[in-house]
Amino acid sequence: MRLRIFLEPQQGATYEDQLAVARAAEELGFDAVYRSDHYLHMGDHVSGLPGPTDAWITLAGLARETSRIRLGTLMTAATFRYPGPLAISVAQVDRMSGGRVDFGFGAGWYEEEHAAYGIPFPAAARERFDRYEEQLDIVTGLWSTPVGETFRYEGKYYRLAEGPALPKPEQEPYPPVLIGGTGPKRTPRLAAKFADEYNVPFASLEDTAAAFERTRTAVRASGRSAPMIYSAAQVLCVGRDEAEIARRAERIGREVDELRRNGLAGTPDELVDRLGAFGEAGAERVYLQVLDMSDLDHLELVASKVVPQLD
Template identity: 70%
Template sequence: MELRIFTEPQQGASYDQLLAVARAAEDAGYGAFFRSDHYLKMGSGSGEPGPTDAWTTLAGLARETSRIRLGTLMTAATFRLPGPLAIAVAQVDQMSGGRVELGIGAGWYADEHTAYGIPFPPVGERFDRLAEQLAVITGLWETPVGKTFDFAGTYYPVSDSPALPKPVQDPRPPILLGGMGPKRTPRLAARYADEFNLPFVSVDDTAAQFARVRAACTAIGRAPDTMRWSNALVVCCGRNDAEVARRAAAIGREPAELRENGLAGTPAELVDRIGRYAAVGSQRLYLQLLDLDDLDHLELVAAEVMPQL
């Protein structure tokens, strides 16, 4: 089981805070630093100093880290056109020496769209657009140098594109898709995803959705074991109950609720819960770190949980 760090900067974080977390995660041996791609806070709090752009952040981190992988959970397809997004991700992949991963989804948070003047079509159209974005992005990256790319899309037609620049990773950076949708989500994942991720769901729901995606892979002749399987869970670890309670209070949550719905408790409790997800096929866990100034938290999990996995 690989552990990765996942942050939610729209809740209130500067670039310098994210850099400190990414460097601490790299030093502690985590596999990746991921961030959400949102432009508006959720729930209580001011959200100050305001949102940071995901791919601008990752470009900076690409030059200020050396080993850790970098990516998004999840970039909203509503935010960016597929051609410019393919260019940006390829450039950040170059800047990082081939350490980038693209998590992408249809977009779901209506308020952030209205807050920043971003169109938010109905859910069916959002999934249609996501499917075309995946076709365009992968098509641009996988087109051989010297050849051109065309795509007869309804929303994103492409004609005679030189399909440049190319990412460092060959044939392309890994693509992550996820979510609990029962039909279109598994089909899109089977066709395009290198990794399938489930955020904040139970072990039982994980097993059921992984089974749907495996069935979708089999239906198109893809071996399910060519997919990576992962979960994202909020983390709240302490050496004892008092430390767990302190960390839960710092993020406005209750220890009992976090133990039920997240990854919370002592290191031994975390290892046990991680084992339950591993038993249904999860291979990676993205630890949602909500208190970005508590780097001791990150180091505790690395020291006392990671070696037992």
């Protein structure tokens, strides 16, 4: 199992905070650093200061200031950007990183942040998913178009005239695509069609296993031959003893007992057991949601006491 670090900068973080975590994660041997793509903080226990940072601008900076670790989003919202410019941005960051970008992409869901920054938000979930599916067609279609050929698209919501479909990403045919969520029908179908990795965020072990199985069923029904990677995201709160666990839980506004039920909380040995259960359910990667970016010792503890037991 590979462990990846997942950040929520909209809760309150500068670019420098994110860079410090990325550099520490790279030095400690973690597989990747991902970040959310949100413009508004969540919850009453945080102020969100100094304010949000844009996901792909941030990743462009990190691409130039790291050398090994993979970089990506969980998840870029389809509502935030037009598909053509989004394809350009992600391709450019992939080239800037030397081919270390993963493209996590979702339909968008947080209505309040759209209102806060003047971003249109289709009220109907069906329309959001229809737009999302067209964007998946367009972004992957632009990247897949051979150099020297043009790309045209006629959809209900998006229409592209004959265009050069440039630039191309560093990775061929394009960066790995991640699709996530626990929707029972459409999400598994879209994952089977477009995704290299299917992610279940912040769900119970039982619900994660059930979501994996729905997507496996969709993959088989699609006739797909390419492998699918299955992954989970869970909040992290690990400590050497109960006092350290409690201190870390308090810093992120959570209760220890609740985190033990709904996340990856406890001692390193407890974390190993919990990760093992997710592995038995089919998770090949786990994204550790690190909410306190100032606590780099948290990462060191996982790297030194948890990771060696997973090999």
